[in-house]
Amino acid sequence: MIIRYLLLAVVIIPKFVFAAPSDFSDAISMILDLIWLTIPVLVGLALLFFFWGLARFILKAGDVKAREDGRQVMIWGIVALFVMMSVWGLIAFAKKELEFGGGTLLPFLPTEESVSN
Numbered sequence: 001m002i003i004r005y006l007l008l009a010v011v012i013i014p015k016f017v018f019a020a021p022s023d024f025s026d027a028i029s030m031i032l033d034l035i036w037l038t039i040p041v042l043v044g045l046a047l048l049f050f051f052w053g054l055a056r057f058i059l060k061a062g063d064v065k066a067r068e069d070g071r072q073v074m075i076w077g078i079v080a081l082f083v084m085m086s087v088w089g090l091i092a093f094a095k096k097e098l099e100f101g102g103g104t105l106l107p108f109l110p111t112e113e114s115v116s117n
Contacts, residue, residue, distance in 0.1 A: 025099075032091050039088045046084060050077030 053073025060066035 029095070032095055035087070036091055036095075039084055039091075043081065043084050043088075046077055046080040049080065050074055053077055 050073070053070045053076075055070075057067055057070030057074060060070060
């Protein structure tokens with residue numbers, strides 16, 4: 001348990017020390033950036049959790065209790081995916097529309113005009 005907290009501290013503390021926020025907006029931007037970085041990992045885990053429930057549902061089709069457990073795991077996996085995607089969208093909104101943090105969230109795709117120039 002201590003190793004988890006130590007690893008978390010090693011990952012998070014340099015972000016705050018080396019990027020020392022100069023105002024409230026910078027501090028909020030740093031927190032949003034940390035959350036922004038963790039969401040893809042959590043989405044991957046939720047997707048894995050969903051597929052684990054799906055596998056249990058299919059492989060234990062003969063056992064009613066195991067099939068119901070697999071169904072519950074799939075439902076909670078979908079709920080977790082929905083919540084994380086919602087949080088991701090809210091953070092993208094905060095970063096773009098409320099102008100927390102700089103830069104773009106997604107790279108621009110080349111258009112016909114930019115390719116011909």
